[in-house]
Amino acid sequence: MTQLTTIALDVMGGDLGPRSTIAAAVQWLKLQPQHSCQLILVGDRALIQRHLNTFPDYSTQFDIVHAPDVIGMADKPTWALRAKPKASMRQAIELVASGQADACVSAGNTGALMVIGRYVLKTLPGIDRPAIVSRLPTQKGVSYLLDLGANVDCHSEHLYQFAVLAALLVKCLHSIDSPTVGLLNVGSEAIKGNEQVRLARQLIESNPKLNFTGYVEGNQLFQGHTSVVVCDGFVGNVALKTSEGLAEFILASLQEMAEPWLKSPLTRWLTKRFFHKLHQQIDPRIYNGACLLGLQGTVVKSHGHADSVGFSSAIEQAYQQAQLKLPQVLNEALEAWLEID
Amino acid sequence: MTQLTTIALDVMGGDLGPRSTIAAAVQWLKLQPQHSCQLILVGDRALIQRHLNTFPDYSTQFDIVHAPDVIGMADKPTWALRAKPKASMRQAIELVASGQADACVSAGNTGALMVIGRYVLKTLPGIDRPAIVSRLPTQKGVSYLLDLGANVDCHSEHLYQFAVLAALLVKCLHSIDSPTVGLLNVGSEAIKGNEQVRLARQLIESNPKLNFTGYVEGNQLFQGHTSVVVCDGFVGNVALKTSEGLAEFILASLQEMAEPWLKSPLTRWLTKRFFHKLHQQIDPRIYNGACLLGLQGTVVKSHGHADSVGFSSAIEQAYQQAQLKLPQVLNEALEAWLEID
Numbered sequence: 001m002t003q004l005t006t007i008a009l010d011v012m013g014g015d016l017g018p019r020s021t022i023a024a025a026v027q028w029l030k031l032q033p034q035h036s037c038q039l040i041l042v043g044d045r046a047l048i049q050r051h052l053n054t055f056p057d058y059s060t061q062f063d064i065v066h067a068p069d070v071i072g073m074a075d076k077p078t079w080a081l082r083a084k085p086k087a088s089m090r091q092a093i094e095l096v097a098s099g100q101a102d103a104c105v106s107a108g109n110t111g112a113l114m115v116i117g118r119y120v121l122k123t124l125p126g127i128d129r130p131a132i133v134s135r136l137p138t139q140k141g142v143s144y145l146l147d148l149g150a151n152v153d154c155h156s157e158h159l160y161q162f163a164v165l166a167a168l169l170v171k172c173l174h175s176i177d178s179p180t181v182g183l184l185n186v187g188s189e190a191i192k193g194n195e196q197v198r199l200a201r202q203l204i205e206s207n208p209k210l211n212f213t214g215y216v217e218g219n220q221l222f223q224g225h226t227s228v229v230v231c232d233g234f235v236g237n238v239a240l241k242t243s244e245g246l247a248e249f250i251l252a253s254l255q256e257m258a259e260p261w262l263k264s265p266l267t268r269w270l271t272k273r274f275f276h277k278l279h280q281q282i283d284p285r286i287y288n289g290a291c292l293l294g295l296q297g298t299v300v301k302s303h304g305h306a307d308s309v310g311f312s313s314a315i316e317q318a319y320q321q322a323q324l325k326l327p328q329v330l331n332e333a334l335e336a337w338l339e340i341d
Numbered sequence: 342m343t344q345l346t347t348i349a350l351d352v353m354g355g356d357l358g359p360r361s362t363i364a365a366a367v368q369w370l371k372l373q374p375q376h377s378c379q380l381i382l383v384g385d386r387a388l389i390q391r392h393l394n395t396f397p398d399y400s401t402q403f404d405i406v407h408a409p410d411v412i413g414m415a416d417k418p419t420w421a422l423r424a425k426p427k428a429s430m431r432q433a434i435e436l437v438a439s440g441q442a443d444a445c446v447s448a449g450n451t452g453a454l455m456v457i458g459r460y461v462l463k464t465l466p467g468i469d470r471p472a473i474v475s476r477l478p479t480q481k482g483v484s485y486l487l488d489l490g491a492n493v494d495c496h497s498e499h500l501y502q503f504a505v506l507a508a509l510l511v512k513c514l515h516s517i518d519s520p521t522v523g524l525l526n527v528g529s530e531a532i533k534g535n536e537q538v539r540l541a542r543q544l545i546e547s548n549p550k551l552n553f554t555g556y557v558e559g560n561q562l563f564q565g566h567t568s569v570v571v572c573d574g575f576v577g578n579v580a581l582k583t584s585e586g587l588a589e590f591i592l593a594s595l596q597e598m599a600e601p602w603l604k605s606p607l608t609r610w611l612t613k614r615f616f617h618k619l620h621q622q623i624d625p626r627i628y629n630g631a632c633l634l635g636l637q638g639t640v641v642k643s644h645g646h647a648d649s650v651g652f653s654s655a656i657e658q659a660y661q662q663a664q665l666k667l668p669q670v671l672n673e674a675l676e677a678w679l680e681i682d
Contacts (some may be wrong), residue, residue: 218582
């Protein structure tokens, strides 16, 4: 008998709120084999019911947990932790802590998700801070980049812990025995970078379990030479968002350039499949869903402005990690990898 | 009578060395009106002569300054400053300091260029460190991003000075009276970011001469909402290089996707102009050439792996800034802008 995997969704988070998250829940569920998974929608019950009514075939397929409060995008994380114990995001994380859900997903305030996740779930032994990790499409397949904004100030020790966590993540998700690890820097030579990065390099290099291949420069991110790329949260956040912005800019420029030329029905017909494929390949929505790595429970962060396609990718991420019981696997491996006494 | 503008070129720098730099010098000179400018080629005289022989029409059009030494890409900047007083890069900068050249261009070791530039030319009054600034193509035209790697650790005061310098640069180059300034951060809300960025915001906001519009996130870089975007050198370097890498990745993916489909002569013929235009528009080479802003002389840094098209764009940057006498203009304006007592 297949084990039931349960995912809690903070349906109130994100710029589009329940309109996007509930549509995503329905879309995602449609593609699953029956009775293999369960989604819990966490948020304002009346609002959820109203949105579910637009999907009559699915309106009874979800569990609902009522949460009377919402954490705003501009709320200060520590304040939200204290002042909003009944917020949908908090409730979704609590469901993971109590074992009622195997993972949770939120498109809400990243800082609050991090602070509440850490408070409710605690970090894994030997890990000071969770990091946000996401997949990047590259020339050689997928790489994992972290931290993407959970820690805007990092010590070298934190970067080292991120390297260990992400190497274990890739090992577990992709069955790669010794995933390659790179450290993001402003140059490839050993003298380059700031002190924090150079010290992190020493720590990473001194761990024989880590397959460190050296510094990675920004232009190499999409070449995919390493499975893991480590950086502090400020740098990673800017790198990721800059990439998203540039991809959008290039797609928009392409469309603008192609417009006069696509007026001809012949060229339009000839290029239809090409543009479709292009959109599919570059579409950042399929890479949506970043994991708060290092917690004793699976928390997946969706982009704030994710539509239902994007949020559905985030649910899929959470599902995969929940099925692999990622936090438990990491917990068992960390002792040896960090050589905790 | 037009005033003669003289540019010194470190022809030995960069991955391709004289092969690229001298071809670029010839390419660039071809497009200039006669007797309006002079290029000084700085490097190994014999090597320069050999390369010039491949351009017989131009072999006598350049001044040559012999430099017996070269600074390597892996040389430690402070060591290069002490140990290589006769290096081509150093000599090119010295030509600016002595007034024999109005600007210089190098594709060599960025750290060395920064350290030597600062030592030989000194910074402008009120400026602690020069920053590397470059143009970015955006949806609304060109933006200026700095610092791109000269300062991997910055205090808020440095970020503030970069904002002032870049605002003056845009004012001078584009005759914009009050250029908009943004600060790169991980979010747009006032509470976001690290201490250094939040303190820089206070300093920038307190200067009534600066038209500060708030934080800019990575995804907004290519939207071009502000004329200037300020960040520390680590973040800026990663953002710029990541963008370059992604643009290359997308172009390569496009070509790969289009390949089977371009086998048909009809589609090839129909799309030829489109792909040509695309390459032209996204081609990062035309944006090559970053300025070491804040020095008492114009120093332009070319990408290390720039080919002749790229290096030629860098020469053009140097030429434009030299014609405007940028360091002198900045020098005169800084007192009022920084309110130096």
